[in-house]
Amino acid sequence: KAGVTQTPRYLIKTRGQQVTLSCSPISGHRSVSWYQQTPGQGLQFLFEYFSETQRNKGNFPGRFSGRQFSNSRSEMNVSTLELGDSALYLCASSFQSTDGYTFGSGTRLTVV
Amino acid sequence: AQTVTQSQPEMSVQEAETVTLSCTYDTSENNYYLFWYKQPPSRQMILVIRQEAYKQQNATENRFSVNFQKAAKSFSLKISDSQLGDTAMYFCAFVRWGAQKLVFGQGTRLTINP
Numbered sequence: 001k002a003g004v005t006q007t008p009r010y011l012i013k014t015r016g017q018q019v020t021l022s023c024s025p026i027s028g029h030r031s032v033s034w035y036q037q038t039p040g041q042g043l044q045f046l047f048e049y050f051s052e053t054q055r056n057k058g059n060f061p062g063r064f065s066g067r068q069f070s071n072s073r074s075e076m077n078v079s080t081l082e083l084g085d086s087a088l089y090l091c092a093s094s095f096q097s098t099d100g101y102t103f104g105s106g107t108r109l110t111v112v
Numbered sequence: 113a114q115t116v117t118q119s120q121p122e123m124s125v126q127e128a129e130t131v132t133l134s135c136t137y138d139t140s141e142n143n144y145y146l147f148w149y150k151q152p153p154s155r156q157m158i159l160v161i162r163q164e165a166y167k168q169q170n171a172t173e174n175r176f177s178v179n180f181q182k183a184a185k186s187f188s189l190k191i192s193d194s195q196l197g198d199t200a201m202y203f204c205a206f207v208r209w210g211a212q213k214l215v216f217g218q219g220t221r222l223t224i225n226p
Contacts, residue, residue, distance in 0.1 A: 033212060043216040056212045097212045098145045103157035
Protein backbone atom coordinates (compact mmCIF):
# COMPACT_ATOMS: atom_id res chain seq x y z
CA LYS A 1 0.00 0.00 0.00
CA ALA A 2 1.07 3.59 -0.52
CA GLY A 3 3.18 5.17 2.19
CA VAL A 4 2.99 8.61 3.72
CA THR A 5 3.30 11.22 0.99
CA GLN A 6 4.61 14.70 1.65
CA THR A 7 4.66 17.52 -0.84
CA PRO A 8 6.66 19.38 -1.87
CA ARG A 9 10.01 17.73 -1.20
CA TYR A 10 11.94 20.97 -1.31
CA LEU A 11 10.90 24.55 -0.76
CA ILE A 12 12.77 27.85 -0.69
CA LYS A 13 11.01 30.84 0.81
CA THR A 14 11.92 34.37 1.80
CA ARG A 15 11.73 35.72 5.34
CA GLY A 16 8.28 37.07 6.11
CA GLN A 17 6.48 34.83 3.65
CA GLN A 18 4.18 32.02 4.61
CA VAL A 19 4.27 28.38 3.54
CA THR A 20 1.90 25.43 3.47
CA LEU A 21 3.11 21.85 3.55
CA SER A 22 0.95 18.86 2.70
CA CYS A 23 0.80 15.31 4.01
CA SER A 24 -1.27 12.34 2.83
CA PRO A 25 -1.27 9.53 5.40
CA ILE A 26 -1.45 5.82 4.84
CA SER A 27 -4.97 4.75 3.99
CA GLY A 28 -6.85 3.91 7.19
CA HIS A 29 -4.59 5.96 9.44
CA ARG A 30 -6.53 8.74 11.12
CA SER A 31 -3.71 10.09 13.29
CA VAL A 32 -1.27 12.48 11.64
CA SER A 33 1.66 14.10 13.43
CA TRP A 34 4.19 16.70 12.36
CA TYR A 35 7.80 17.02 13.49
CA GLN A 36 10.50 19.56 12.86
CA GLN A 37 14.04 18.24 12.45
CA THR A 38 17.07 20.50 12.73
CA PRO A 39 20.76 19.72 13.40
CA GLY A 40 20.70 21.75 16.59
CA GLN A 41 17.39 20.82 18.16
CA GLY A 42 16.89 17.36 16.70
CA LEU A 43 13.37 16.06 16.24
CA GLN A 44 10.69 18.16 17.88
CA PHE A 45 6.99 17.49 17.98
CA LEU A 46 4.79 20.15 16.39
CA PHE A 47 1.23 18.80 16.64
CA GLU A 48 -0.99 15.79 16.15
CA TYR A 49 -4.40 15.51 14.55
CA PHE A 50 -7.01 12.80 14.77
CA SER A 51 -10.32 12.90 12.95
CA GLU A 52 -9.85 16.60 12.13
CA THR A 53 -9.15 17.54 15.78
CA GLN A 54 -5.85 18.69 17.17
CA ARG A 55 -5.19 16.47 20.16
CA ASN A 56 -1.72 17.60 21.11
CA LYS A 57 0.54 20.52 20.38
CA GLY A 58 4.24 21.02 20.92
CA ASN A 59 6.03 24.07 22.19
CA PHE A 60 6.08 26.16 19.03
CA PRO A 61 4.89 29.72 18.46
CA GLY A 62 1.47 30.43 17.06
CA ARG A 63 2.98 31.03 13.62
CA PHE A 64 2.91 27.26 13.27
CA SER A 65 -0.53 25.87 12.65
CA GLY A 66 -2.10 22.86 11.05
CA ARG A 67 -5.31 21.22 10.09
CA GLN A 68 -6.67 17.89 9.03
CA PHE A 69 -9.34 17.20 6.47
CA SER A 70 -12.11 14.63 6.50
CA ASN A 71 -10.01 12.30 4.32
CA SER A 72 -7.23 12.46 6.97
CA ARG A 73 -4.93 14.49 4.75
CA SER A 74 -3.16 17.18 6.74
CA GLU A 75 -1.53 20.50 6.09
CA MET A 76 0.74 22.59 8.21
CA ASN A 77 1.22 26.29 7.75
CA VAL A 78 4.00 28.55 8.91
CA SER A 79 3.38 32.28 8.68
CA THR A 80 5.89 35.12 8.80
CA LEU A 81 8.81 32.83 8.13
CA GLU A 82 12.06 33.32 10.01
CA LEU A 83 15.53 32.06 9.12
CA GLY A 84 15.32 29.67 12.09
CA ASP A 85 12.37 27.92 10.52
CA SER A 86 14.70 26.31 8.00
CA ALA A 87 14.37 22.60 8.73
CA LEU A 88 13.18 19.24 7.55
CA TYR A 89 9.49 18.89 8.33
CA LEU A 90 8.36 15.31 8.76
CA CYS A 91 4.83 14.03 8.73
CA ALA A 92 3.90 10.70 10.29
CA SER A 93 0.71 8.69 10.38
CA SER A 94 -0.51 5.88 12.57
CA PHE A 95 -3.55 3.80 13.35
CA GLN A 96 -2.60 4.26 17.00
CA SER A 97 0.57 5.82 18.40
CA THR A 98 1.69 2.73 20.29
CA ASP A 99 1.96 0.83 17.00
CA GLY A 100 4.67 3.24 15.94
CA TYR A 101 4.35 5.91 13.32
CA THR A 102 5.09 5.64 9.59
CA PHE A 103 6.94 8.67 8.36
CA GLY A 104 7.05 10.43 5.04
CA SER A 105 10.26 11.58 3.34
CA GLY A 106 9.77 15.10 4.60
CA THR A 107 9.77 18.58 3.16
CA ARG A 108 13.07 20.43 3.27
CA LEU A 109 12.25 24.09 3.90
CA THR A 110 14.93 26.70 3.41
CA VAL A 111 14.22 30.28 4.46
CA VAL A 112 16.49 32.92 2.91
CA ALA B 113 8.33 15.12 31.16
CA GLN B 114 10.03 12.26 29.41
CA THR B 115 13.55 12.51 28.06
CA VAL B 116 15.55 10.18 25.83
CA THR B 117 19.33 10.16 25.74
CA GLN B 118 21.61 8.61 23.16
CA SER B 119 25.17 8.96 24.41
CA GLN B 120 26.96 7.92 21.21
CA PRO B 121 26.79 10.67 18.55
CA GLU B 122 28.72 8.56 16.05
CA MET B 123 29.78 4.95 15.60
CA SER B 124 31.65 3.12 12.90
CA VAL B 125 32.12 -0.63 12.37
CA GLN B 126 33.23 -3.00 9.65
CA GLU B 127 30.71 -4.87 7.55
CA ALA B 128 29.55 -8.16 9.13
CA GLU B 129 30.43 -7.00 12.65
CA THR B 130 27.94 -6.65 15.46
CA VAL B 131 27.22 -3.19 16.84
CA THR B 132 25.21 -2.00 19.83
CA LEU B 133 23.64 1.45 20.06
CA SER B 134 22.76 2.79 23.51
CA CYS B 135 19.63 4.57 24.67
CA THR B 136 18.45 5.58 28.10
CA TYR B 137 15.23 7.31 29.01
CA ASP B 138 13.64 8.97 31.95
CA THR B 139 9.97 8.62 32.81
CA SER B 140 7.69 8.15 35.77
CA GLU B 141 5.19 6.28 33.62
CA ASN B 142 4.75 2.54 33.89
CA ASN B 143 3.01 1.88 30.59
CA TYR B 144 4.86 3.03 27.54
CA TYR B 145 6.42 1.95 24.27
CA LEU B 146 9.92 2.31 22.91
CA PHE B 147 11.08 2.38 19.31
CA TRP B 148 14.21 2.48 17.24
CA TYR B 149 13.97 4.37 13.97
CA LYS B 150 16.49 4.44 11.16
CA GLN B 151 16.95 7.52 8.96
CA PRO B 152 19.13 6.89 5.88
CA PRO B 153 20.29 9.74 3.62
CA SER B 154 16.96 9.46 1.80
CA ARG B 155 15.54 11.20 4.92
CA GLN B 156 12.64 8.85 5.49
CA MET B 157 12.38 7.59 9.06
CA ILE B 158 11.93 3.84 9.06
CA LEU B 159 10.65 1.91 12.07
CA VAL B 160 13.22 -0.75 12.94
CA ILE B 161 11.85 -2.29 16.11
CA ARG B 162 9.21 -1.75 18.78
CA GLN B 163 9.13 -2.74 22.44
CA GLU B 164 6.18 -2.72 24.82
CA ALA B 165 7.27 -1.82 28.33
CA TYR B 166 5.00 -4.34 30.01
CA LYS B 167 6.61 -7.19 28.07
CA GLN B 168 9.81 -8.50 29.60
CA GLN B 169 10.80 -10.38 26.45
CA ASN B 170 13.17 -8.42 24.26
CA ALA B 171 11.89 -7.64 20.77
CA THR B 172 13.69 -9.09 17.74
CA GLU B 173 13.37 -8.34 14.03
CA ASN B 174 15.73 -10.37 11.87
CA ARG B 175 19.24 -8.97 12.48
CA PHE B 176 17.95 -6.34 14.89
CA SER B 177 17.32 -7.01 18.56
CA VAL B 178 16.98 -4.94 21.70
CA ASN B 179 18.15 -5.26 25.27
CA PHE B 180 15.35 -3.72 27.30
CA GLN B 181 16.17 -3.14 30.96
CA LYS B 182 13.08 -1.51 32.45
CA ALA B 183 14.47 -0.92 35.94
CA ALA B 184 17.58 0.70 34.51
CA LYS B 185 15.51 2.57 31.89
CA SER B 186 17.81 1.33 29.19
CA PHE B 187 16.89 0.30 25.65
CA SER B 188 19.86 -0.63 23.46
CA LEU B 189 19.75 -1.81 19.85
CA LYS B 190 21.98 -4.61 18.61
CA ILE B 191 22.60 -5.02 14.90
CA SER B 192 24.10 -8.37 13.98
CA ASP B 193 25.97 -9.13 10.77
CA SER B 194 25.94 -5.44 9.86
CA GLN B 195 25.49 -4.52 6.20
CA LEU B 196 26.41 -1.44 4.17
CA GLY B 197 22.72 -0.61 3.93
CA ASP B 198 22.57 -0.22 7.71
CA THR B 199 24.50 3.04 7.39
CA ALA B 200 22.11 5.70 8.71
CA MET B 201 21.12 7.86 11.66
CA TYR B 202 19.41 5.83 14.36
CA PHE B 203 16.93 7.39 16.74
CA CYS B 204 15.55 5.98 19.94
CA ALA B 205 12.01 7.15 20.71
CA PHE B 206 9.49 6.92 23.55
CA VAL B 207 5.74 7.28 23.71
CA ARG B 208 3.64 6.79 26.81
CA TRP B 209 0.42 4.86 26.54
CA GLY B 210 -2.46 7.14 25.56
CA ALA B 211 -0.21 9.88 24.23
CA GLN B 212 0.45 10.85 20.66
CA LYS B 213 3.81 12.55 20.97
CA LEU B 214 7.00 10.68 20.22
CA VAL B 215 9.99 11.86 22.24
CA PHE B 216 13.23 11.29 20.36
CA GLY B 217 16.85 11.04 21.39
CA GLN B 218 19.48 13.08 19.57
CA GLY B 219 20.44 10.18 17.34
CA THR B 220 23.52 8.08 16.61
CA ARG B 221 25.17 8.27 13.21
CA LEU B 222 26.19 4.73 12.30
CA THR B 223 28.60 4.04 9.47
CA ILE B 224 29.22 0.54 8.16
CA ASN B 225 32.55 0.31 6.38
CA PRO B 226 33.28 -2.23 3.62
